[in-house]
Amino acid sequence: MKTDCHNCPLRKLDLFDPMSKDEVHFMSKFKTGEFVAQPGTEILAEGASSSQLYTALDGMGLRFKTLENGSRQVVGFILPGDFIGLQSGVMGEMQHSVEATTRMTMCVFNRSELWDLFKYQPRRAFDLTHVAATEEYLLGEALAAVGQMDGYAKISWVLNRFFRRLTALGLNENDQVPLPYRQQDIADAMGLSLVHTNKTLAKLREDGVATWANDTLTVHRPKMLAENAFERGTRLRTRPLI
Amino acid sequence: MKTDCHNCPLRKLDLFDPMSKDEVHFMSKFKTGEFVAQPGTEILAEGASSSQLYTALDGMGLRFKTLENGSRQVVGFILPGDFIGLQSGVMGEMQHSVEATTRMTMCVFNRSELWDLFKYQPRRAFDLTHVAATEEYLLGEALAAVGQMDGYAKISWVLNRFFRRLTALGLNENDQVPLPYRQQDIADAMGLSLVHTNKTLAKLREDGVATWANDTLTVHRPKMLAENAFERGTRLRTRPLI
DNA sequence: CGGCGCCTTGAAAAGAATCAAGTCTCGTGG
DNA sequence: CCACGAGACTTGATTCTTTTCAAGGCGCCG
Numbered sequence: 001m002k003t004d005c006h007n008c009p010l011r012k013l014d015l016f017d018p019m020s021k022d023e024v025h026f027m028s029k030f031k032t033g034e035f036v037a038q039p040g041t042e043i044l045a046e047g048a049s050s051s052q053l054y055t056a057l058d059g060m061g062l063r064f065k066t067l068e069n070g071s072r073q074v075v076g077f078i079l080p081g082d083f084i085g086l087q088s089g090v091m092g093e094m095q096h097s098v099e100a101t102t103r104m105t106m107c108v109f110n111r112s113e114l115w116d117l118f119k120y121q122p123r124r125a126f127d128l129t130h131v132a133a134t135e136e137y138l139l140g141e142a143l144a145a146v147g148q149m150d151g152y153a154k155i156s157w158v159l160n161r162f163f164r165r166l167t168a169l170g171l172n173e174n175d176q177v178p179l180p181y182r183q184q185d186i187a188d189a190m191g192l193s194l195v196h197t198n199k200t201l202a203k204l205r206e207d208g209v210a211t212w213a214n215d216t217l218t219v220h221r222p223k224m225l226a227e228n229a230f231e232r233g234t235r236l237r238t239r240p241l242i
Numbered sequence: 243m244k245t246d247c248h249n250c251p252l253r254k255l256d257l258f259d260p261m262s263k264d265e266v267h268f269m270s271k272f273k274t275g276e277f278v279a280q281p282g283t284e285i286l287a288e289g290a291s292s293s294q295l296y297t298a299l300d301g302m303g304l305r306f307k308t309l310e311n312g313s314r315q316v317v318g319f320i321l322p323g324d325f326i327g328l329q330s331g332v333m334g335e336m337q338h339s340v341e342a343t344t345r346m347t348m349c350v351f352n353r354s355e356l357w358d359l360f361k362y363q364p365r366r367a368f369d370l371t372h373v374a375a376t377e378e379y380l381l382g383e384a385l386a387a388v389g390q391m392d393g394y395a396k397i398s399w400v401l402n403r404f405f406r407r408l409t410a411l412g413l414n415e416n417d418q419v420p421l422p423y424r425q426q427d428i429a430d431a432m433g434l435s436l437v438h439t440n441k442t443l444a445k446l447r448e449d450g451v452a453t454w455a456n457d458t459l460t461v462h463r464p465k466m467l468a469e470n471a472f473e474r475g476t477r478l479r480t481r482p483l484i
Numbered sequence: 485c486g487g488c489g490c491c492t493t494g495a496a497a498a499g500a501a502t503c504a505a506g507t508c509t510c511g512t513g514g
Numbered sequence: 515c516c517a518c519g520a521g522a523c524t525t526g527a528t529t530c531t532t533t534t535c536a537a538g539g540c541g542c543c544g
Contacts, residue, residue, distance in 0.1 A: 065382060065383075065386045067472055069390070069391075069472055071390040073385060073390050075382045086378070090368065090375045091376065095378075118368050118371075122361045125360055125367050126367075128371060129328075129370060129371045130333060133333050135378045136337075136377045136378050139378060139381040140338055141307075143388060144315035148433060149309075149311075150500090151500070182522070182523090183523070193501050195501075196500055198524065198525085199525080213523095230309055424490070425491070426490085434532080435532070435534075436490095437532090437533075438531090441492085444492080489542090490541090490542105491538105491540075491541100492537100493537090497533080497534070497535090498534085499530105499531090501528100502527105502529070506524080506525080508524095510519105510520095512517105513517090513518085514515105514516090514517080514518095
């Protein structure tokens with residue numbers, strides 16, 4: 001195991017709630033190892049029951065559902081610190097698939113030990129519920145964007161969200177953040193066609209708002225981007241790290 | 243308090259997981275009273291931190307977010323058995339508003355006692371997390387429908403969902419279920435305009451699939467409705483009742 | 485009886501999907 | 515070293531779904 005929980009690089013970020021010594025100790029016992037997924041690998045499959053749960057430590061991925069009619073809905077983007085497998089852990093099986101976009105490193109936990117967490121670490125159990133509620137919140141925001149905004153606002157919304165999340169993770173350098181996804185991924189997330197997504201990105205570029213090229217997103221006018229996305233003045237919301 | 247947890251009418255349904263004697267006892271202490279909301283009343287407001295949490299006992303309501311541009315996204319429909327206020331309980335404030343559509347009766351819990359649940363009832367805490375994960379699952383399904391389906395499929399999807407949920411609650415009589423919402427609510431849930439929603443409902447009626455009138459949904463061809471909605475052969479999924 | 489809320493319907497306008505090429509980059513193999 | 519091909523990105527033209535606009539109808543309550 002390369003990364004010991006005691007010097008977890010993620011926990012140091014302001015984005016995540018601090019953890020007590022005891023909690024860190026519990027987590028380091030709870031963590032059974034590390035797992036590296038290569039780009040394009042499926043980490044969890046929709047409908048599958050996994051005996052492992054993960055926390056993304058490094059790299060990026062995405063969550064998606066495949067419909068009967070063949071289309072794909074991206075239900076979330078996985079960035080470092082995100083917990084993977086909650087549904088499998090508490091409901092028995094995943095309701096969406098998870099795939100690695102870049103090379104990903106993940107902390108591995110045994111599902112069978114999840115019960116210990118509830119039994120002996122109520123504080124951590126509460127945090128896990130917090131994580132679940134946060135997921136629900138994020139999905140609600142996404143639903144509102146997909147359901148109510150037009151194309152220009154949708155793309156602004158998703159880029160703004162990436163910009164803010166990645167900035168909180170300390171990955172912002174001169175208003176540039178890494179964004180290794182494909183346009184098709186963003187299209188499938190926002191319920192737009194690839195062509196329309198592409199044209200909308202071009203418009204945002206022409207408008208001098210943001211440029212996304214070479215796996216890098218550059219935001220020239222952060223305020224304008226946030227306005228386009230109807231962002232409310234939301235302060236940084238800290239959350240627990242599992 | 244009118245309804246004692248010991249003879250809770252909801253718990254008897256197959257839809258909900260059984261509860262141990264001890265758990266029922268804990269819940270009846272956890273429940274501090276009952277609350278009746280009149281139609282149109284706001285039960286919880288987005289951004290507000292409530293000191294009370296609820297479980298819908300009777301009646302129907304809806305969850306929604308209001309965007310800066312004035313539009314409204316319905317993020318969920320509340321039916322008997324649904325837990326209300328999870329986000330407020332664990333994250334400190336609600337991320338969407340909750341409103342009563344019909345007259346609603348709710349079990350009331352004190353947020354301050356939620357911690358006891360985690361500390362002394364790990365099994366119930368697990369169930370609460372299960373509820374949170376279920377919410378996430380339902381939102382994911384809705385996101386896929388709103389993002390990937392066309393109007394006809396979206397309306398089929400939401401009607402089919404109501405039909406199945408209400409049937410599981412024992413409210414199906416001769417393929418008729420109560421549906422006291424307005425067309426605007428369904429439109430705001432599926433990201434369609436009121437006009438288009440209305441025309442699509444007319445089409446489903448003409449096609450002999452389903453008729454929705456007088457707060458009652460009649461499904462003439464359940465199989466066809468399910469097919470239109472791209473429903474996968476999902477068996478009834480039981481869930482915990484809080 | 486009047487007004488308000490909700491449902492219904494037709495016509496016009498707009499936004500987004502689809503169709504159809506064409507370009508660029510990068511890794512592979514001749 | 516260069517031709518080749520796959521995958522991703524661009525762009526224009528056309529089609530069609532969905533929205534917007536506009537108006538009328540129905541039922542219920544004061």
